[in-house]
Amino acid sequence: MRIGEIAAATGISHDTLRFYEKRGLLRARRSANGYRDYPPEAVDWLRYIRLAQTLGFTLAEIEADLPLLAAPDAAAPQLRAALQRKLTEIDRRIDGLQSLRGELARRLGDPMQACPLRDGAT
The missing domain is CATH 1.10.1660.10 (Multidrug-efflux Transporter Regulator; Chain: A; Domain 2)
Incomplete structure (x- = not known):
């Protein structure tokens, strides 16, 4: 082709x-x-x-x-393990993003703080 x-x-x-x-x-x-x-x-x-x-x-x-991807049927267990590792990595990233979101929401939620990025907001 x-x-x-x-x-x-x-x-x-x-x-x-x-x-x-x-x-x-x-x-x-x-x-x-x-x-x-x-x-x-x-x-x-x-x-x-x-x-x-x-x-x-x-x-x-x-x-x-x-090599795993070249013969996916023969390498099914290794591919499953790779997918599991990727899923674990994504779960860790989601946890990190949820923590970050919580911190941003906390900083925005304090109307008494003039600047949400000042040290007093930590």
Whole structure:
């Protein structure tokens, strides 16, 4: 598949495809005229990458677990563990944001404090 075909099939821009290729997430052969030629399975792979990103995985995390993602059925236990780690990380972030929200609400809730960021508001 040429870059335009794979872009149309996945909804991923040419620039992003080139970026993924540069990072090693995607491989293409070069034809005699220099055009990129992607294997048909690249479409599924790109959808997999996008789904992982949607679930909160960074490209660095995806790159680190590349062998796992290349054979998801064989690596199901490792993928489940990666998803569990991500869920735990998200829960920690939510807890941190709830604490931050509480502190901001407390500072805004004191009408006697002229400036909510002054030391007296701590």
